[in-house]
Amino acid sequence: MAMSKSYPVFLFVVFLALLAWVYQNQHSQLELQQQQELTQLTHQLATYSEWHGSGAELYQLLSVSHPFQFFQYIDDNDSGLNHTYGSLIPLERHPLAKLFSLDLAHTQKLAQGRLQVKLSDNGAVLQAINHTQTMAALLLGAYLLCVLVFSLLLAKLKRAIHYSAECIRQLPQLSLPPLESSKLTAELSPIRTALEECRSQLKTQRDNLTQENEKLHKVVNQDPVTGFSTRGRFTSQLASIANHNPPQFGLMVMVKATELAHVNQQHGRAAGDDYLAKVANCIRKACNKFQDAQCYRVSSADFAVFIPDVVVKDAPRFLDQLKIYLDEYQQMLQTESVAHLGLVPYQQGMEAAQLLALADTAVSIAQTLGPNSYHIQERSTGNEQLGNDRWKLAIHDLINRNALRFYQQPIQPCRTEVEVYRELLARFYNSEGKSLPTTTVVAMAERHGMSIELDKLVVFNALKMLKENPTLNGNFGVNISALSAHQERFVAWLKDILGKQKYLASRLVFEINESGMQVNLAASHKFVREMHSVGTRVSIERFGNSFTSFKFFSEVRPDYIKLDGTYTTAIDNDANNKFFVRMIVDVARRTGIRVIATSIERQEEKFTLEQLLVDGMQGYYIAQPQAILTTEQS
Incomplete structure (x- = not known):
């Protein structure tokens, strides 16, 4: 149960407990008082144990010091001496008198008769009722005052909580305005301090995350084995070539690391990764003379190199140098080959599918020419045996x-x-x-x-x-x-x-x-x-x-x-x-x-x-x- 509900309920329970205590205290005092009254009456009647007069006279004597609700004297010999006053059941009572009901009846045998009396408690009961009502009113007033004060304090606390919640909602956007000290004071001052610290730390973390995000962005677009850009960047490069603006031309070289499956099978995947890294290093060294060259790892065993602003007649300068590096690595690796190269020129507006088909054809032809060979495929004439057909003829x-x-x-x-x-x-x-x-x-x-x-x-x-x-x-x-x-x-x-x-x-x-x-x-x-x-x-x-x-x-x-x-x-x-x-x-x-x-x-x-x-x-x-x-x- 929320504090806003539980606290008033708790106060109400305390109020009822105090009211019960007041009632019990008043009832006990009244009972003690009337019991003393009844004791005094019995002591006084002891002096009239040899009474020989009439009941009326006896009533006059006793009523001076005791109020009676009921009085009856019955003489054993002479009914003329009998006397009755009041009734055993009170005729008019306060509505709350039943809460303080007392048994004050007394019966005693005198010398020539029998006496039965019941003391009246009206005055004492009314006094107890009035005192209890006064205390109940005071307690009720105190209860209502406490509830009112609590409600006011709770309303202030709620406003501070709503204000804090709004500040917290603004934290992710780092748009938290200067805190109003009047709304977060006293016991709430730690919240103000925490919010200020949180805003400061969040800004620092955001700056760190921005830096990490930039690093991750580079990692996502960079192959961890070779350090080249990934297939996503390669696809973007193909898309930019397919667009008509801005004008551009150059060479695309496809490199197929043909021994990857063999190296993985014979030496394990770790050796395969090392083989790919070495092939990438050969490509990287061959690109040193072409500062604008862009290298990509297109698939598990395929690489692509874009060399912008270079024409086909300059292609052998790159291909011959790369073949030298591959041949050197082949001697260390002791395999049939290391990789095969296919080169095609590109120009602005060239479709990606057409460019890739030409490159695949060039690589397939290079594979039929010997270890680490390359082939330059300038364009498709439609009359030559290309790609897989070249392999069919070779087999x-x-x-x-x-x-x-x-x-x-x-x-x-x-x-x-x-x-x-x-x-x-x-x-x-x-x-x-x-x-x-x-x-x-x-x-x-x-x-x-x-x-x-x-x-x-x-x-x-x-x-x-x-x-x-x-x-x-x-x-x-x-x-x-x-x-x-x-x-x-x-x-x-x-x-x-x-x-x-x-x-x-x-x-x-x-x-x-x-x-x-x-x-x-x-x-x-x-x-x-x-x-x-x-x-x-x-x-x-x-x-x-x-x-x-x-x-x-x-x-x-x-x-x-x-x-x-x-x-x-x-x-x-x-x-x-x-x-x-x-x-x-x-x-x-x-x-x-x-x-x-x-x-x-x-x-x-x-x-x-x-x-x-x-x-x-x-x-x-x-x-x-x-x-x-x-x-x-x-």
């Missing part, structure tokens, strides 16, 4: 030329009884002998429906290499796409060619990505079953990325599973990964499946995985990929 060309080389990366067994293999890594090259990014070649082959032809090329060359090089001993793993493994015509071709060369088929292990195999478990199981029928084994790579990974144990039943590199990275300090690997090893052993750990780069990771009882290990710490010395090469 046809490398298949026709049988343009493939093999590298190998061994798997180290953890126990002598464990039979493992060496993974064959296919590397493709163009007509000029320059390497093409493997990931892009495979992706483009799948996009153009040429994955089966590409996988046939890989399998055919692997068999040819083993057949023509009898000194190569041991087993070899060959990567094929899940898309091909799910095609009946490819499986039939594979079964036929392996069935004719079972002595070589038994030395092959087909590695297939788990995510692709998950698409169709029935087809995956059929592929494994058909390969087993010709003596070939199957390995599932990048195992553990799917929630249904354990279905492979019961439904697909491969011979090997290669754990995804994310489980290996810093496993010596990761209890969750240790638990997951231990669980996989336990389940795999019950079903006769070998578990191979990949992407091992540190001694601590190797020791930890050995303790977890994996069957084999692969990674740069174990052995780096190296070229295979065949009869042709020697």
Whole structure:
């Protein structure tokens, strides 16, 4: 209950309690007084115990000192001496007399008669009633005065509270006027002080938040890995070019970091971020001679550079310098390539979709030209093979030329009884002998429906290499796409060619990505079953990325599973990964499946995985990929 209601109620209760106390006090005094009166009467009657006169005479004697409401004397012998006065029930009484009712009756036997009396209390009762009414009036007046004073003080307090509330409402806008000291005085002065301090602190905090907001605005529009502007800023730049004002022209360079997926797979995402940062640093150094250049990270592996007020004939100056930096980084990274560059000119009013299409075409053509290559696409003539079509021709060309080389990366067994293999890594090259990014070649082959032809090329060359090089001993793993493994015509071709060369088929292990195999478990199981029928084994790579990974144990039943590199990275300090690997090893052993750990780069990771009882290990710490010395090469 609010104070404005509870306090008057409290006062009213106090008033009633005091009134009750006054009444009780008056009633007690009256009762004591009348009791004394009755005691005096009984003492006086004791002197008239031998009374022989009439009742009237006795009444005259006693009424001098005692007021009677009722008096009756009855003589035992002579009724003529009897005398009665008043009545036992009072005829006229004050309305409040019942509150002070007293029993003042007395009966006594005299010598020749019987006396019954009842003292009158009218005077004393009226006096008690008057005194009680006077005290009640005083208490009621005091109560009303207290309520009035309280109401006035409460009204003043409410005005001060409303004033304080209005000041608080104005705080977020920092429009608080000077405080009126007369409205927040005495007990409310701490509120005035708090409001003044709050206004001062809020202004300081607003200034700090404004500064933080400016910093966050920069962070939101700045990629944390590369330090370049984000896609939102890139989109705004494209929109400004599409507008007709102000006039502008220049060059746009698209940079595709083609090795990101490979680096992430082999070394983990931290290494992938470091790779992107290094590529960005190469771009940044190449832009030093172009002070107005603007750099953006468009997507996970794509960068864009706008160089305003520069014409196409000056483009090689930037591209050649950037390629030099990329080539230097490639030697450190030891990969097929680092990035590919596509350059297109732009001018005011050019549609964003047209500009991006030309840039994508330029990058796609650059990817077919060799490591860290660039291509300048000035405009689309409509007669040339652009973008993805260029890749279709490139894949046809490398298949026709049988343009493939093999590298190998061994798997180290953890126990002598464990039979493992060496993974064959296919590397493709163009007509000029320059390497093409493997990931892009495979992706483009799948996009153009040429994955089966590409996988046939890989399998055919692997068999040819083993057949023509009898000194190569041991087993070899060959990567094929899940898309091909799910095609009946490819499986039939594979079964036929392996069935004719079972002595070589038994030395092959087909590695297939788990995510692709998950698409169709029935087809995956059929592929494994058909390969087993010709003596070939199957390995599932990048195992553990799917929630249904354990279905492979019961439904697909491969011979090997290669754990995804994310489980290996810093496993010596990761209890969750240790638990997951231990669980996989336990389940795999019950079903006769070998578990191979990949992407091992540190001694601590190797020791930890050995303790977890994996069957084999692969990674740069174990052995780096190296070229295979065949009869042709020697």
